Amino acid sequence: MSTDRGGFAGFRLTGRTWVDDLGIWSSAVAADGRPGSALRFDPRLVADPSARERLVAAVIADRRLAQSGMTGLVPVADLVTAGDEVWLITSEPVGPTVGDLLSSGLPGSSRPDAGSAATVLAETAQTLLAVHASGLAHGELHPGTVVIAADGSALLAERGLADALLGRPPAPERDVAAWASLARGLAATWASADRGAAGLLERVAATASIRGLAPARDALLAGRDVLPSGFTTRDRLVATLHRWPEHEAPTLGGHPAPVRPAPDEGEIVTLLHVPRPGDPRGSAGGDQQAPGGGERRPEDVVMRFGPGVPSETTAAQLWRAGRDQQQTELPSGRLAAAAAPRARRRRGRTVLASAILALMVVGALAIWLFRGPATPLEVTKVDVSAPKKAQGCDTTVKITGVLSTNGAGGEVRYQWKRSDRKEPIAQTDQIASGDASHEVSLEWTVKGEGNFKGTATLMVLSPVPEGKKIQDRATFTYKCS
Known part of the structure; x- marks a missing residue:
């Protein structure tokens, strides 16, 4: 599919879409014809403002790595919001992937080899x-x-x-x-x-x-x-x-997604720092402090731009040019006359804001003083599942475990034990507060001819109720002749 669905942030969506765990990817083309990709995050993943802040920090960290000379990451062009949606735009395509090539129907002579x-x-x-x-x-x-x-x-x-x-x-x-x-x-x-x-x-x-x-x-x-x-x-x-078919969309391990229109260009807001001329901090995202770290000004972090923007840097220039023009259209006399009532309104708002802030501080202090002890994380149950169908030759079996918790956040330590090994595989995960379940997995590769029955046991090490053993196991069969 290659239906043109409009463009935004300097990129045009081409209509090829696919789903992965983070949201819906779309193929995109930049104004100069370079291919790229755009990811519309699953709205449930970005609903929490703190998740968006962490997302901005991660993208800025990637751009710093790129500026330091690292070339092994898919470069990010922008991170934008459009209404309630959050989009990540890359300046290189995110396909085909190794997963695409593994699942493709390419003939043996065309497939990648050991090298x-x-x-x-x-x-x-x-x-x-x-x-x-x-x-x-x-x-x-x-x-x-x-x-x-x-x-x-x-x-x-x-x-x-x-x-x-x-x-x-x-x-x-x-x-x-x-x-x-x-x-x-x-x-x-x-x-x-x-x-x-x-x-x-x-x-x-x-x-x-x-x-x-x-x-x-x-x-x-x-x-x-x-x-x-x-x-x-x-x-x-x-x-x-x-030899890769041009019509075949990458999958990223996911499934084709329904075609969605591009967001309205006028609603788009970039979440990344856009430097102004002479800004010593350098290019976008280069030296901006991550959320929660260091001082930054609102106008340096979120900027709005309109339709027809060919690239991020040009978008910032157009946005600033329009803002500066609006600020200089009035003659100086009218500017001075208009500034006086605005200053009085600002002073009134400042007094009101100070009173509201004081009440918020008092309320927060009261909540902190009278709060009860936080409930620690506790894992109450674990369920492990494996494929019921016999697995064929040279395969990787995915064993899935689901940890049931009391909904508190914290760190969980657990281990997988395979029936073909003596040493367990210990792991640690961080569970967010409010999640009553947490999924973990084990990938078990089996090769060669013969029959084999494998058993994977998942045991939670901590936190568990005192004196209680939280574990479960699952078994699969392997047949290769």
């Missing part, structure tokens, strides 16, 4: 290490968030967005576990025809789980002798992209 898998793993590992070194994390790494750019390079999409919207702190260990899972998945798919390369990817996945991402990356590069020649030039990935 392609190694390229993706090496480049994503390098990007993640740089992100972690900055005190950040991706938070939702999976095949649907690893984008293959036109030159065959691997870019990460949606960095930090899920963590920001869910209120989770950065957890680099979650990224490492996800990267190891990605390595095992690519070993079982793109590298399955090359036993030596598949073995290398399995080893680096195990290295990441035990020793960390940097040693895993080094082990991958040290084993390049078993990889196909030319993998460092991304030749096979570029060839795959040339």
